[in-house]
Amino acid sequence: MHSPDERFxxxxxxxxxRVGVLSTKKGPIETPFFMPVATKAAVKYLxxxxxxxxGAKAVISNSFILSLRPGVEIxxxxxxxxxxxxxxxxxxxxxxxxxxYEKKFWIKTSEEGILFRNPFSGEKILLTPxxxxxxxxxxxxxxxxxxxxxPLIENTKEEIAGAVEQTTLWAGRCxxxxxxxxxxxxQQQRQxxxxxxxxxxxxxxxxxxxxxxxxxxxDGYSIGGLAxxxxxxxxxxxxxxxxxxxxxxxxxxxxxxxxxxxxxEAIERGVDMFDSRFPTQNARRKTIFTSQGKVRIGxxxxxxxxxxxxxxxxxxxxKNHTRTYIRHLLMQEEPLGKHLATxxxxxxLNTLLEKAKEAIKKESFTTFKKQVxxxxxx
Amino acid sequence: MHSPDERFxxxxxxxxxRVGVLSTKKGPIETPFFMPVATKAAVKYLxxxxxxxxGAKAVISNSFILSLRPGVEIxxxxxxxxxxxxxxxxxxxxxxxxxxYEKKFWIKTSEEGILFRNPFSGEKILLTPxxxxxxxxxxxxxxxxxxxxxPLIENTKEEIAGAVEQTTLWAGRCxxxxxxxxxxxxQQQRQxxxxxxxxxxxxxxxxxxxxxxxxxxxDGYSIGGLAxxxxxxxxxxxxxxxxxxxxxxxxxxxxxxxxxxxxxEAIERGVDMFDSRFPTQNARRKTIFTSQGKVRIGxxxxxxxxxxxxxxxxxxxxKNHTRTYIRHLLMQEEPLGKHLATxxxxxxLNTLLEKAKEAIKKESFTTFKKQVxxxxxx
Numbered sequence: 001m002h003s004p005d006e007r008f009x010x011x012x013x014x015x016x017x018r019v020g021v022l023s024t025k026k027g028p029i030e031t032p033f034f035m036p037v038a039t040k041a042a043v044k045y046l047x048x049x050x051x052x053x054x055g056a057k058a059v060i061s062n063s064f065i066l067s068l069r070p071g072v073e074i075x076x077x078x079x080x081x082x083x084x085x086x087x088x089x090x091x092x093x094x095x096x097x098x099x100x101y102e103k104k105f106w107i108k109t110s111e112e113g114i115l116f117r118n119p120f121s122g123e124k125i126l127l128t129p130x131x132x133x134x135x136x137x138x139x140x141x142x143x144x145x146x147x148x149x150x151p152l153i154e155n156t157k158e159e160i161a162g163a164v165e166q167t168t169l170w171a172g173r174c175x176x177x178x179x180x181x182x183x184x185x186x187q188q189q190r191q192x193x194x195x196x197x198x199x200x201x202x203x204x205x206x207x208x209x210x211x212x213x214x215x216x217x218x219d220g221y222s223i224g225g226l227a228x229x230x231x232x233x234x235x236x237x238x239x240x241x242x243x244x245x246x247x248x249x250x251x252x253x254x255x256x257x258x259x260x261x262x263x264x265e266a267i268e269r270g271v272d273m274f275d276s277r278f279p280t281q282n283a284r285r286k287t288i289f290t291s292q293g294k295v296r297i298g299x300x301x302x303x304x305x306x307x308x309x310x311x312x313x314x315x316x317x318x319k320n321h322t323r324t325y326i327r328h329l330l331m332q333e334e335p336l337g338k339h340l341a342t343x344x345x346x347x348x349l350n351t352l353l354e355k356a357k358e359a360i361k362k363e364s365f366t367t368f369k370k371q372v373x374x375x376x377x378x
Numbered sequence: 379m380h381s382p383d384e385r386f387x388x389x390x391x392x393x394x395x396r397v398g399v400l401s402t403k404k405g406p407i408e409t410p411f412f413m414p415v416a417t418k419a420a421v422k423y424l425x426x427x428x429x430x431x432x433g434a435k436a437v438i439s440n441s442f443i444l445s446l447r448p449g450v451e452i453x454x455x456x457x458x459x460x461x462x463x464x465x466x467x468x469x470x471x472x473x474x475x476x477x478x479y480e481k482k483f484w485i486k487t488s489e490e491g492i493l494f495r496n497p498f499s500g501e502k503i504l505l506t507p508x509x510x511x512x513x514x515x516x517x518x519x520x521x522x523x524x525x526x527x528x529p530l531i532e533n534t535k536e537e538i539a540g541a542v543e544q545t546t547l548w549a550g551r552c553x554x555x556x557x558x559x560x561x562x563x564x565q566q567q568r569q570x571x572x573x574x575x576x577x578x579x580x581x582x583x584x585x586x587x588x589x590x591x592x593x594x595x596x597d598g599y600s601i602g603g604l605a606x607x608x609x610x611x612x613x614x615x616x617x618x619x620x621x622x623x624x625x626x627x628x629x630x631x632x633x634x635x636x637x638x639x640x641x642x643e644a645i646e647r648g649v650d651m652f653d654s655r656f657p658t659q660n661a662r663r664k665t666i667f668t669s670q671g672k673v674r675i676g677x678x679x680x681x682x683x684x685x686x687x688x689x690x691x692x693x694x695x696x697k698n699h700t701r702t703y704i705r706h707l708l709m710q711e712e713p714l715g716k717h718l719a720t721x722x723x724x725x726x727l728n729t730l731l732e733k734a735k736e737a738i739k740k741e742s743f744t745t746f747k748k749q750v751x752x753x754x755x756x
Contacts, residue, residue, distance in 0.1 A: 040706075040707075040710050040712055041703070041706065041707075042707055042712045042714040042715075043714075044712070044713055044714070045713045045714065045717070046714065047698075047699075047714055047717065047718065048698070049694065049698060069706070069709070069710055070681065070702075070705075070706040070709070070710075074681055074682055074702060074706070077682040077684070077702065078682075078684060078700065078702055078703070084700075084702070084703055084706075085703065086698050086699055086700075086703070303448065303452055304452055304455040304456075306455070306456060316427065320425075320426070320427060320464050321425075321464055322456065322462075322464075324448075324452060324455065324456055324462070325419070325456070325462055325463065325464070327448075328418075328419065328447070328448040328452070328462075329418075329419075329420055331447070331448070332418050332447055332448075334418055334420045334422070335422055335423045335713055335716070335717075336420040336421075336422070336423065336424065336425055337420075338713070339423070339425065339713075339717070340425065
């Protein structure tokens with residue numbers, strides 16, 4: 001038995017891979033899990049009813065973008081983000097600063113916070129760590145993220161070192177403000193807060209970031225600024241480093257990872273949570289995840305293919321529709337094509353993680369991963 | 379009892395309004411009915427499963443556009459259009475010439491047919507009446523339309539007179555070719571063919587067109603070149619004229635009408651079939667059909683409205699989602715917003731026609747229409 005204050009318990013292990021349960025104010029969720037991206041309170045082309053059918057138990061939204069449109073006040077009128085979307089699962093929010101790093105929005109980053117130009121109104125907005133906490137608490141997501149300072153891919157090591165330092169300072173301010181604002185609530189009703197580490201693929205910087213963030217004692221830890229296209233070996237090395245330095249009893253979240261094989265490699269290294277636009281964006285761009293690997297449905301050879309997207313899939317789309325039809329819809333930019341492909345890709349990924357959990361429970365995860373790898377390495 | 383060759387039977391009447399059953403090679407369909415537009419073999423933002431839930435028993439597609447992409451051969455590989463879409467209902471096809479009257483596609487119309495520039499490949503294509511029949515027979519829709527010559531709104535009366543004459547000549551060629559190609563089939567397995575009348579709102583031209591087309595003895599008659607934005611009184615006058623001159627035992631189809639009240643006015647005058655992009659396009663443009671009339675959901679007053687789109691609607695969308703959420707999605711151009719609004723508008727329209735049929739059976743159609751009119755005249 002664990003104390004009621006313990007928010008994360010491990011129920012099965014296979015090597016570093018593990019199945020756990022994370023308790024949130026809305027209820028428990030089994031790990032590892034993948035979160036479809038619902039930036040503006042909707043996964044592109046899918047309803048909350050679709051997500052339920054798919055088995056998606058959590059989604060991640062961008063709290064900063066939601067604070068601009070429709071605005072926190074409007075969502076609060078429906079009580080919270082989960083009710084606004086009518087999503088029965090767990091709502092996770094990111095502080096959202098990272099998406100504003102586009103040149104047209106971003107003005108400057110200082111010790112104080114990130115200064116943006118509001119893309120809707122043109123006015124300047126300063127997103128501070130404190131403000132990021134207030135927004136996420138107002139939305140009442142189950143899990144919130146600290147405001148981090150994400151270095152850009154083109155940044156020098158010195159610049160990344162600066163971002164690491166900034167991220168730590170902001171994490172401290174986030175933690176303090178978040179705690180203060182929730183002091184009055186019993187533990188079980190509190191929003192969880194995750195710390196984010198940075199450091200790119202520089203082991204020394206990443207190590208410093210992990211050690212600094214760990215000291216602040218968060219409910220979970222997120223690996224930021226990774227899964228951005230760096231070599232997979234570098235990515236996995238950083239995950240291993242993070243895993244070795246973080247407490248075993250806290251969930252580990254790899255931000256931005258959504259490639260099927262990448263998820264399994266990360267799970268094997270002890271990661272518990274994922275989010276990414278990869279499966280949904282791939283679907284819209286005609287790349288389908290299947291038990292036989294990726295199918296680029298735009299390829300002419302599928303033009304008269306009467307098979308479902310994946311013969312081994314039991315999702316609604318694979319039961320009802322053919323490759324020839326879905327290919328036609330995607331080629332003609334029919335919205336229905338994007339809907340069907342998105343539904344299938346997320347169903348595939350969710351089912352993959354269900355199977356991964358089964359394999360961990362049976363201590364056969366390595367065999368399972370190798371089977372999937374075979375299809376995806378073709 | 380009616381002979382097996384009789385394809386249309388009337389089961390209830392209330393004034394000129396009537397409930398009938400049209401027999402097609404795929405099975406019977408009760409009239410009056412409304413067909414969502416599935417130009418490229420998909421209703422925008424809806425799957426065939428959605429259409430089944432909504433209760434849509436028929437859709438109309440553009441056979442000419444489908445012959446360009448994906449091409450008739452590809453659809454034939456899946457046997458036919460209905461199977462390609464996995465739509466269990468009745469597939470109706472239009473010859474599709476009318477959509478090619480955009481300046482960028484249309485080259486010229488001659489006695490021979492309509493010459494287009496293929497928008498995909500740039501090559502010239504001649505759509506003849508015979509070709510239009512061959513395409514629709516290859517797609518195996520249940521109901522086909524003649525190739526008609528649609529005058530443009532800006533045309534003079536003389537030009538419209540020319541279009542009427544051309545339409546009659548083409549109708550004769552369509553009928554002859556269609557009959558020849560289906561001679562080998564038993565009556566019950568044959569595709570139905572509808573003749574289309576033209577003539578704008580000129581009573582003399584419309585009368586001539588109706589009389590000429592009627593002589594060719596089609597399975598049903600379509601009113602073309604109406605419901606284009608002309609004054610409602612003119613539209614209704616033309617419907618009444620058409621009704622008075624056409625055989626009672628054939629279905630009458632008003633092409634392009636989809637406004638709730640317009641449908642009821644037409645049903646009252648004896649129309650049996652409708653199609654239009656009006657409800658789906660309105661949904662995408664934030665106009666919602668409800669029991670209280672049209673709701674322009676973009677209006678700020680709905681920003682925090684916790685009610686469903688229509689409090690008296692029992693569709694999935696109204697059961698699960700609020701105006702505040704759907705408004706947010708539509709304002710942010712989230713595809714889910716368009717899906718939800720489209721689903722509701724078509725459900726509303728289908729339910730309206732179900733109620734209209736009930737009212738006709740109970741001989742209370744006029745009262746029913748007045749109730750709806752009250753909401754829509756606000």
